Amino acid sequence: GQQLNQSPQSMFIQEGEDVSMNCTSSSIFNTWLWYKQDPGEGPVLLIALYKAGELTSNGRLTAQFGITRKDSFLNISASIPSDVGIYFCAGQLPDKIIFGKGTRLHILP
Amino acid sequence: SAVISQKPSRDICQRGTSLTIQCQVDSQVTMMFWYRQQPGQSLTLIATANQGSEATYESGFVIDKFPISRPNLTFSTLTVSNMSPEDSSIYLCSVVLGIRYEQYFGPGTRLTVT
Numbered sequence: 001g002q003q004l005n006q007s008p009q010s011m012f013i014q015e016g017e018d019v020s021m022n023c024t025s026s027s028i029f030n031t032w033l034w035y036k037q038d039p040g041e042g043p044v045l046l047i048a049l050y051k052a053g054e055l056t057s058n059g060r061l062t063a064q065f066g067i068t069r070k071d072s073f074l075n076i077s078a079s080i081p082s083d084v085g086i087y088f089c090a091g092q093l094p095d096k097i098i099f100g101k102g103t104r105l106h107i108l109p
Numbered sequence: 110s111a112v113i114s115q116k117p118s119r120d121i122c123q124r125g126t127s128l129t130i131q132c133q134v135d136s137q138v139t140m141m142f143w144y145r146q147q148p149g150q151s152l153t154l155i156a157t158a159n160q161g162s163e164a165t166y167e168s169g170f171v172i173d174k175f176p177i178s179r180p181n182l183t184f185s186t187l188t189v190s191n192m193s194p195e196d197s198s199i200y201l202c203s204v205v206l207g208i209r210y211e212q213y214f215g216p217g218t219r220l221t222v223t
Contacts, residue, residue: 042214
C-alpha cells in the first residue's frame, strides 16, 4: 500500500532557528496536507496543497507540493516555543488520507 | 473548518468491557473517519463511516471489534469491544469538509485498558 516517508523523525533546535521537514512517497498524490498535533489534542490542519509546484504560506509556515507530486516539504521560519509539537504530512486519496510517521519538534531552552 | 467534539475525552476501562465513543460535528458532513493513534505513533485509519451506508473497515480492523454507527450527518459512534490492554490508544474522529475535501480532527479520546 501507499506509504509516506517523513523526515526527520525528530529535531532539536534553538528558538529563532528555521526548521525544514519533508515527506516523500512512491505514489502520486493529488493533495498534500500538513498537520500539527499538540499533546492531548487532535491534529490541526496547517496547510493544504492542491497543485504540483504549489508554494503556500501560512504566517511563518511555508509548504511546497513537489512537481513530481510525490513529495512535499514544510518550513517554519524563526521558530518560537509554541511551535513545539508533532508535525504530520498526509497525502490525500479519493477515499482516505495516508499519514507520515511525524516529525517531533523540540526547542532547546 | 468545523467544531468537532468527542466524548469521553478519556477513560480507564477494565479488560473485557466495551466503550462507546461519541463524535459530534457542528455541521452536516458526509464523510467521517475513525482513527487510532497509539502512544508516540502516527494515525491509523480504522474505518470510514459515511451516512447512509455501512462503515468500511481497513485491513486489520473488523466490525465485531469496532462497531460503528452513523445515524445522521452530524454524529457517529465507535465502540471498542471486549477491550484488552493492546486497545489502549487515542481514538480520533475526523470529517471532510469543503469542495477540496480538507480533513479535520476531533480532540481525541484517550483510552487506557487495565
